[in-house]
Amino acid sequence: MSSPPSALRRLNRQRSRRQKGSRQYRASNEQITRLHRRIRDIRVHHIHNLTTRLAKTHGTIVVEGLDAAGMLCQKELNGARARRRGLADAALAEPRRQLRYKCSWYGSQLIEADRFFPSSKTCHTCGHVQDIGWERSWTCDECRAIHDRDDNAAINLARWPKCQSDDLGGVAAPVKHGAVHKTGPRPAAGVDMRKS
Ligand SMILES: [Zn+2]
Numbered sequence: 001m002s003s004p005p006s007a008l009r010r011l012n013r014q015r016s017r018r019q020k021g022s023r024q025y026r027a028s029n030e031q032i033t034r035l036h037r038r039i040r041d042i043r044v045h046h047i048h049n050l051t052t053r054l055a056k057t058h059g060t061i062v063v064e065g066l067d068a069a070g071m072l073c074q075k076e077l078n079g080a081r082a083r084r085r086g087l088a089d090a091a092l093a094e095p096r097r098q099l100r101y102k103c104s105w106y107g108s109q110l111i112e113a114d115r116f117f118p119s120s121k122t123c124h125t126c127g128h129v130q131d132i133g134w135e136r137s138w139t140c141d142e143c144r145a146i147h148d149r150d151d152n153a154a155i156n157l158a159r160w161p162k163c164q165s166d167d168l169g170g171v172a173a174p175v176k177h178g179a180v181h182k183t184g185p186r187p188a189a190g191v192d193m194r195k196s
Contacts, residue, residue, distance in 0.1 A: 004039045047095050055102035062157045063096050065115025105185045113160045119153040
C-alpha cells in the first residue's frame with residue numbers, strides 16, 4: 001500500500017480526470033475526505049506519543065523557536081520544495097504546545113531557546129559562527145571540525161540554559177506560560193474512564 005500522502009496525490013489526479021458532479025467524481029471526493037481525516041489522525045497520534053515520551057523521560061527539554069516562515073521563503077535553494085512540503089505539513093507549533101503542559105504534568109522543565117539563537121551555524125567545538133546555507137554537513141572555518149547540521153544544533157541547544165547563565169551572569173529561567181491549568185495526564189486510550 002502506498003503512503004497516505006502519495007495516495008492522496010493519486011486520488012487528486014484521479015478526481016481531476018473525472019467529470020465534476022458525476023457519481024465517480026463524488027466517490028473520489030469522499031475517498032479524499034476520508035484520507036485527509038486519516039492523515040490528520042495519524043499525525044495527531046504521533047505527535048502526542050512523541051511529546052509524552054519526551055516529557056516523561058527527560059528532566060529538561062530545550063526547544064528551538066524555528067523560524068518556519070523564513071525557511072518557507074528560501075525558494076531558490078535545493079530541496080526547497082521538499083522542505084516547504086514537509087514544513088507546511090509539520091504543524092510546528094503543536095509539539096511545543098503539548099510539551100508546555102505535559103512537562104508540568106511529569107515534572108520536567110521546558111526551556112524555549114530564542115528563535116534567533118544561531119544553533120545550526122555555531123560551531124559547538126570552538127563557538128565560531130559562520131554561514132552554512134542548507135548543507136547537511138559543514139566544516140568550521142576556525143577549528144576545521146566537521147559537523148552534522150542537526151547534531152551540532154542539538155548540542156548547542158542542550159547548552160542553551162548554560163550559555164545564557166554564563167553570558168548574563170544570571171540563572172536561565174524556564175519560560176512561564178500564563179495560568180497553571182489544573183489538568184493532569186489522562187489514562188491511556190482503552191482504559192475505562194468512568195468514575196468508580
Ligand atoms: Zn570551530
